[in-house]
Amino acid sequence: MTRPEKLSRMMVSRNAKTGIRVRNSRFKKRRSRFTRRQGLLIILMMLFFMGSGISYVWSNFEKTQIGYDLSQLKKEEMRLQEINRKLRLELALLKSPQNLQSKAVKDLGLRQPTPEQIVMLP
Amino acid sequence: MKVKEKKWIRFRIYVVTTFFLLGFGVILARAYQLQVIERDYLRGIAENGIIGTTKLPPERGTIYDREGNELAISVQVGSVFAHPKQIKEKSKTARQLSRILGEKKTRILKLLRRDRSFVWIKRKISPTLTQQVSDLKIGGIGVTTETRRYYPGREIAAHLIGFSGADNQGLEGLEKRYDDSLKGPQHRLIRMRDALGRSFSINRTDPSGRGMHHLLLTIDKEIQYKAQQALKIAVKKTRARGGHCIVVNPETGEILAMAVVPEFNPNAFSKYRPDQWRNRIVTDCFEPGSTLKAFLLSAALEESVVTPLSQFDCEEGEYKVGGRVVHDTHKYGKLSVSDIIVHSSNIGAIKIGQKLGYARFCSYLKKFGFSSKTGIGLLGERKGFIRKPEKARTIDRATLFFGQGMTATSLQLTMAMAAIANGGKLMRPYVVKKIVDESGGLVEETHPKVVRRVISTRTAMRVAEILEGVVGSEGTAPKAAIRGFRVAGKTGTSQKVDPKTKRYSKSKYVAIFVGFAPVERPKLVILALVDEPKGVAYGGLVAGPVFKDVGSWSLNHLKVNPQPDLLTVAEAKAKALVSDTPKDSGNSARLEEVNKIAGELRQGLLPDFRGMGMREVLKRGRALGLKVSLKGSGLAVKQKPEAGSPLNAVNRVSVSFNPPG
Numbered sequence: 001m002t003r004p005e006k007l008s009r010m011m012v013s014r015n016a017k018t019g020i021r022v023r024n025s026r027f028k029k030r031r032s033r034f035t036r037r038q039g040l041l042i043i044l045m046m047l048f049f050m051g052s053g054i055s056y057v058w059s060n061f062e063k064t065q066i067g068y069d070l071s072q073l074k075k076e077e078m079r080l081q082e083i084n085r086k087l088r089l090e091l092a093l094l095k096s097p098q099n100l101q102s103k104a105v106k107d108l109g110l111r112q113p114t115p116e117q118i119v120m121l122p
Numbered sequence: 123m124k125v126k127e128k129k130w131i132r133f134r135i136y137v138v139t140t141f142f143l144l145g146f147g148v149i150l151a152r153a154y155q156l157q158v159i160e161r162d163y164l165r166g167i168a169e170n171g172i173i174g175t176t177k178l179p180p181e182r183g184t185i186y187d188r189e190g191n192e193l194a195i196s197v198q199v200g201s202v203f204a205h206p207k208q209i210k211e212k213s214k215t216a217r218q219l220s221r222i223l224g225e226k227k228t229r230i231l232k233l234l235r236r237d238r239s240f241v242w243i244k245r246k247i248s249p250t251l252t253q254q255v256s257d258l259k260i261g262g263i264g265v266t267t268e269t270r271r272y273y274p275g276r277e278i279a280a281h282l283i284g285f286s287g288a289d290n291q292g293l294e295g296l297e298k299r300y301d302d303s304l305k306g307p308q309h310r311l312i313r314m315r316d317a318l319g320r321s322f323s324i325n326r327t328d329p330s331g332r333g334m335h336h337l338l339l340t341i342d343k344e345i346q347y348k349a350q351q352a353l354k355i356a357v358k359k360t361r362a363r364g365g366h367c368i369v370v371n372p373e374t375g376e377i378l379a380m381a382v383v384p385e386f387n388p389n390a391f392s393k394y395r396p397d398q399w400r401n402r403i404v405t406d407c408f409e410p411g412s413t414l415k416a417f418l419l420s421a422a423l424e425e426s427v428v429t430p431l432s433q434f435d436c437e438e439g440e441y442k443v444g445g446r447v448v449h450d451t452h453k454y455g456k457l458s459v460s461d462i463i464v465h466s467s468n469i470g471a472i473k474i475g476q477k478l479g480y481a482r483f484c485s486y487l488k489k490f491g492f493s494s495k496t497g498i499g500l501l502g503e504r505k506g507f508i509r510k511p512e513k514a515r516t517i518d519r520a521t522l523f524f525g526q527g528m529t530a531t532s533l534q535l536t537m538a539m540a541a542i543a544n545g546g547k548l549m550r551p552y553v554v555k556k557i558v559d560e561s562g563g564l565v566e567e568t569h570p571k572v573v574r575r576v577i578s579t580r581t582a583m584r585v586a587e588i589l590e591g592v593v594g595s596e597g598t599a600p601k602a603a604i605r606g607f608r609v610a611g612k613t614g615t616s617q618k619v620d621p622k623t624k625r626y627s628k629s630k631y632v633a634i635f636v637g638f639a640p641v642e643r644p645k646l647v648i649l650a651l652v653d654e655p656k657g658v659a660y661g662g663l664v665a666g667p668v669f670k671d672v673g674s675w676s677l678n679h680l681k682v683n684p685q686p687d688l689l690t691v692a693e694a695k696a697k698a699l700v701s702d703t704p705k706d707s708g709n710s711a712r713l714e715e716v717n718k719i720a721g722e723l724r725q726g727l728l729p730d731f732r733g734m735g736m737r738e739v740l741k742r743g744r745a746l747g748l749k750v751s752l753k754g755s756g757l758a759v760k761q762k763p764e765a766g767s768p769l770n771a772v773n774r775v776s777v778s779f780n781p782p783g
Contacts, residue, residue, distance in 0.1 A: 082197070082198050085195065085196075085197050085198075086197050088192060088195065089192065089195050089197055089272050089274055092191060092192040092195065092274035092275070093274045095191065096274055096275050096276065096278070097275070097278070097343065097344060097347035097348075098276065098347070112675070113678075118678060118684070119737055119740045119741060119744075121740070121752075
């Protein structure tokens with residue numbers, strides 16, 4: 001007789017002395033249950049893994065979002081830099097000596113000072 | 123039961139296996155479909171996600187003057203192009219474009235009808251116009267961004283800066299010389315769209331490992347402008363062919379201005395002839411003429427072959443040497459060495475030179491930097507020429523002493539004079555002060571460099587004192603004198619060689635004045651050269667006023683204090699006293715003031731400044747040649763030394779002010 005057969009016969013057979021049918025399978029099941037502590041640990045670990053999974057996904061999402069924002073801002077920066085350059089050019093044109101001289105002489109009626117008119121502050 | 127159970131288990135295994143196999147099969151099939159069957163189609167979709175790759179317009183560094191004013195700057199502009207083969211309704215397209223671009227329809231239509239795959243419709247226009255064109259969304263018409271170089275100062279320092287071409291390449295001047303530094307790396311912008319349709323871009327820099335740099339020049343925009351203006355006026359007035367003007371700081375060798383007339387506008391350089399682009403200050407050689415006598419004097423004094431008081435016979439204006447007769451403009455008998463320089467006697471110069479010796483003079487000229495490049499690092503710089511002693515005939519040996527038979531550039535002549543101004547030390551000239559990167563970090567800096575000591579400080583000072591006489595009333599250039607400053611310099615009028623006859627022309631001259639101010643501590647060395655003036659061609663008369671204009675303006679701009687000579691002030695006041703007879707009551711107050719100052723001067727006593735305002739104190743103090751230091755604000759309450767102290771013992775007076783009331 002093979003071992004499993006023997007075992008199954010034992011499981012279904014009644015106890016020779018007491019005549020009570022032994023249901024070993026139920027006891028086995030009971031034995032495989034976790035203790036409360038283990039249960040708690042498992043829940044905690046599951047929470048931890050879930051949490052880290054969610055935070056990983058979230059950070060990835062944030063990263064993409066920031067990437068988009070960054071590329072938008074880069075574009076904006078380039079635009080503003082270009083405007084800045086154009087304004088600097090305009091300022092340089094307005095500040096050019098030719099322009100200033102014609103404004104000073106023609107519009108404001110200013111003229112070059114003579115040496116006596118120049119007072120240098122010490 | 124047992125068999126039944128076994129079958130059940132087996133059945134379940136089959137179910138699960140089939141399930142997995144099927145699933146795996148589906149995945150494989152899908153992978154095959156995506157990777158093999160639909161490969162090209164999907165690639166097309168993916169590439170559609172990339173909206174486009176744009177080559178960003180190449181950037182170019184800015185060129186600044188010493189104060190940080192922009193002299194050359196690049197900005198983005200738009201350009202419109204077409205693929206004529208892709209355009210169906212050419213006439214309609216041309217009409218639409220002509221309306222926006224303001225070009226003739228026929229011109230555009232002609233371009234569109236050309237048998238080419240690509241044509242530019244209009245380049246370098248305002249980006250708003252290109253936006254309007256791209257809004258039309260015509261197939262075959264595209265817009266792109268390019269950069270355009272602007273020179274906001276227009277003609278200012280144009281010959282020095284040069285210009286860059288349509289494709290961002292330096293073509294002339296510093297733009298060409300420093301092209302590698304100014305040119306930025308090529309950026310490529312890859313614009314993409316993600317699954318949700320949001321666009322984003324990736325900036326890729328072509329790996330050249332080179333950044334864009336900006337140049338900071340030693341040029342002072344204001345002085346440069348003044349130099350160009352003054353020179354332009356002189357050239358126009360004398361109907362000359364052109365002119366040069368250089369302003370140099372003798373202590374450092376920094377070039378503050380480098381003006382060439384006729385000018386050109388680098389914003390529209392193609393409208394000018396190429397020979398007008400040339401920076402003639404370094405590329406053109408001429409005979410320095412009598413200006414060379416300043417260096418003859420330096421060499422002769424340094425070698426102690428003469429003293430300023432040594433006498434030479436100037437042969438009444440005619441001297442036979444090497445079979446030729448040398449003339450002076452005025453006839454002189456015996457003259458001292460300093461008078462020979464002040465009156466610019468050629469015969470006197472020959473006599474000093476003969477004492478010094480040709481070879482020795484040549485070696486001094488070489489030490490002063492003639493016949494070798496100055497090291498300024500500009501393109502096309504020439505060396506000039508001095509005849510070697512062994513090849514010089516007797517007449518060559520004589521004429522060199524007054525500047526004939528050799529050639530030099532304006533820059534060489536200026537730097538040689540700067541060596542005298544700088545106590546005998548020859549400096550290397552430079553125009554680029556700094557090269558900085560995009561974030562302003564220093565890449566390269568040029569420091570002042572002494573090339574060599576040519577003459578001793580003592581000799582330099584003695585030469586400067588003698589050269590001061592040139593701008594005096596007796597000298598050849600009284601018109602170069604600057605009021606309020608001691609000026610030294612030398613005139614030169616040299617004949618040009620006629621290219622046809624190969625002889626000295628009788629009508630073509632070069633008028634030069636090169637000098638420095640203030641003599642006691644030179645801040646500026648200025649050369650003014652007028653090429654082929656019509657009519658009177660003397661250096662002192664033609665170029666002298668340019669020196670004076672540029673010098674007085676620049677010294678004021680650099681805040682160098684004028685020091686009016688006590689005597690001249692007193693003279694002026696005394697004259698004012700005599701001429702200012704009280705014609706009307708408005709004049710009487712002024713007369714009273716003049717009276718007062720003249721009185722103080724006569725007495726030689728320090729006036730009482732108490733009760734005066736700051737401006738008044740400074741004005742009066744300066745009129746008396748005093749250094750005034752001020753304390754506080756309001757009206758003068760206290761002065762040190764006290765009023766009435768003898769003037770000749772005082773050179774500084776400190777005045778305290780308090781607000782009135």
